[in-house]
Amino acid sequence: MTPLETVLIIDFGSQYTQLIARRVRELGVYCEIHPPTAVETWMHRGRPKGVILSGGPQSVNDKDAPFVERSKLNGGLPVLGICYGFQLFTRWFDGRIGSSARREYGRAELTRTAEHPLFEGWPNEASVWMSHGDHVASLPASFQVVGRSSDVPLAAAANDKDKIYGVQFHPEVAHTPFGTTLLSNFLFKICGCTGDWNMASFAEAAILRIQEQAPEGRVLVGLSGGVDSAVTAELCRRAVGKRAVGIFVDTGLLRLGEADQVLEHAQHSDLEVRLVDASKEFLSGLDGVTDPEAKRKTVGRLFIEVFEKEARKVGGAAYLAQGTLYPDVIESVSFSGPSVTIKSHHNVGGLPEKLGFKLIEPLRELFKDEVRVLGKSLGLPDRLLQRHPFPGPGLAVRILGKITKERADLLRQADRIFIDMLREEGHYDHVWQAFSVLLPVSAVGVMGDQRTYESVLALRAVTSTDGMTADFAHLPLDFLGRVANRIINQVKGINRVTYDISSKPPATIEWE
Numbered sequence: 001m002t003p004l005e006t007v008l009i010i011d012f013g014s015q016y017t018q019l020i021a022r023r024v025r026e027l028g029v030y031c032e033i034h035p036p037t038a039v040e041t042w043m044h045r046g047r048p049k050g051v052i053l054s055g056g057p058q059s060v061n062d063k064d065a066p067f068v069e070r071s072k073l074n075g076g077l078p079v080l081g082i083c084y085g086f087q088l089f090t091r092w093f094d095g096r097i098g099s100s101a102r103r104e105y106g107r108a109e110l111t112r113t114a115e116h117p118l119f120e121g122w123p124n125e126a127s128v129w130m131s132h133g134d135h136v137a138s139l140p141a142s143f144q145v146v147g148r149s150s151d152v153p154l155a156a157a158a159n160d161k162d163k164i165y166g167v168q169f170h171p172e173v174a175h176t177p178f179g180t181t182l183l184s185n186f187l188f189k190i191c192g193c194t195g196d197w198n199m200a201s202f203a204e205a206a207i208l209r210i211q212e213q214a215p216e217g218r219v220l221v222g223l224s225g226g227v228d229s230a231v232t233a234e235l236c237r238r239a240v241g242k243r244a245v246g247i248f249v250d251t252g253l254l255r256l257g258e259a260d261q262v263l264e265h266a267q268h269s270d271l272e273v274r275l276v277d278a279s280k281e282f283l284s285g286l287d288g289v290t291d292p293e294a295k296r297k298t299v300g301r302l303f304i305e306v307f308e309k310e311a312r313k314v315g316g317a318a319y320l321a322q323g324t325l326y327p328d329v330i331e332s333v334s335f336s337g338p339s340v341t342i343k344s345h346h347n348v349g350g351l352p353e354k355l356g357f358k359l360i361e362p363l364r365e366l367f368k369d370e371v372r373v374l375g376k377s378l379g380l381p382d383r384l385l386q387r388h389p390f391p392g393p394g395l396a397v398r399i400l401g402k403i404t405k406e407r408a409d410l411l412r413q414a415d416r417i418f419i420d421m422l423r424e425e426g427h428y429d430h431v432w433q434a435f436s437v438l439l440p441v442s443a444v445g446v447m448g449d450q451r452t453y454e455s456v457l458a459l460r461a462v463t464s465t466d467g468m469t470a471d472f473a474h475l476p477l478d479f480l481g482r483v484a485n486r487i488i489n490q491v492k493g494i495n496r497v498t499y500d501i502s503s504k505p506p507a508t509i510e511w512e
Contacts, residue, residue: 053085086166228323252279401440
């Protein structure tokens with residue numbers, strides 16, 4: 001689904017590439033991220049109004065450094081090179097790249113050396129975020145230097161004749177306060193974008209695309225109880241009406257009341273949902289499994305088996321819709337080409353290939369926060385849209401050690417108390433994700449003058465923007481004390497509660 005007004009972002013492996021896309025979309029301009037190996041193919045089907053070359057971890061002087069030929073970009077398209085991208089296009093014009101005697105990492109002061117539309121709205125001196133070792137040492141005469149820092153005399157340059165612009169710093173990060181202004185200037189003053197892309201227009205286009213993809217036959221929607229599958233289901237319902245059928249598998253590893261909530265929402269939305277209670281199969285299959293990766297594989301294998309069995313019962317089913325998001329797609333493709341995969345996601349391929357259905361992924365071009373905005377425009381309730389992420393394997397990776405129905409029930413009760421109290425006291429919407437973890441240890445306690453030897457529970461709450469990095473949520477200690485007290489008093493089998501204060505990295509958000 002490629003609107004007429006598009007900006008292409010070429011990814012050279014920067015940790016900030018997705019952030020560039022988020023900033024561009026926040027300005028109302030649709031964009032897509034592609035590796036340099038896919039640029040030529042994409043140019044034939046896309047109609048970009050501009051190109052942004054991302055940063056990257058390598059030196060452009062390296063023999064195997066990723067590269068894109070200028071000839072592969074439609075002639076005359078405005079180009080903005082960021083960090084590595086700036087250095088890369090310098091090579092197009094036989095400029096020279098040097099290694100800095102003093103590398104710049106972190107905040108720096110940029111001084112404007114000339115007036116230019118790219119920096120309209122900037123003060124003469126402004127803080128920027130640097131993250132580079134190499135720098136542009138010399139530029140051809142066709143380029144004008146428009147900015148410098150104390151360590152890099154060529155920190156920003158412009159070639160108005162060829163519409164090529166470069167900055168050594170990162171305008172996409174929050175540490176560059178006027179960075180969004182620079183991106184806005186590039187998009188609107190240089191590329192001529194209109195900024196009319198929004199979720200309402202995306203919803204209309206997505207519904208039409210689903211109708212084109214599934215002109216007949218039933219469309220299965222894999223429901224999980226989360227935001228992505230709920231929005232996918234609503235788009236499919238609006239696109240094909242009664243031909244959409246939701247399948248919700250109760251694995252026995254869901255949160256308390258999850259299945260009831262899914263069915264209740266389906267009734268309100270007039271979507272047919274088939275609930276499959278496969279809790280016995282999953283708990284039996286996980287009996288004795290304690291290794292985290294083995295848990296994930298077991299849950300994945302059983303889910304495919306159960307889903308396939310139920311899907312075959314739906315007559316005329318030819319399509320499967322699932323809530324794949326843009327980060328899933330991006331992270332499953334290496335910037336250096338198809339030979340190396342950075343990370344495989346359960347939502348990218350797999351299930352449809354095994355079942356023989358045609359795949360529909362209406363959200364594969366959106367980020368998580370955009371999905372929430374889309375859901376809002378579709379009229380989905382905030383309580384559903386603002387739900388915290390929940391792992392595919394469910395409680396299997398939040399019950400450390402052996403998994404039993406009793407331990408799952410114990411965790412469900414405790415987790416419900418934690419989440420309810422976060423909502424009651426106004427903390428829920430201020431954390432990215434919160435949950436409880438049942439530890440594989442027991443501790444001595446005293447209750448009513450009686451000695452107890454019961455389970456230990458860990459509470460986890462983090463703040464984040466995208467889940468890629470996270471900090472532990474600084475919840476008030478008195479609040480955490482009240483949560484612990486209620487759990488210990490109301491959940492028989494837990495006598496000790498701890499709070500996880502680890503950040504990501506080095507820890508991960510989930511414990512397994």
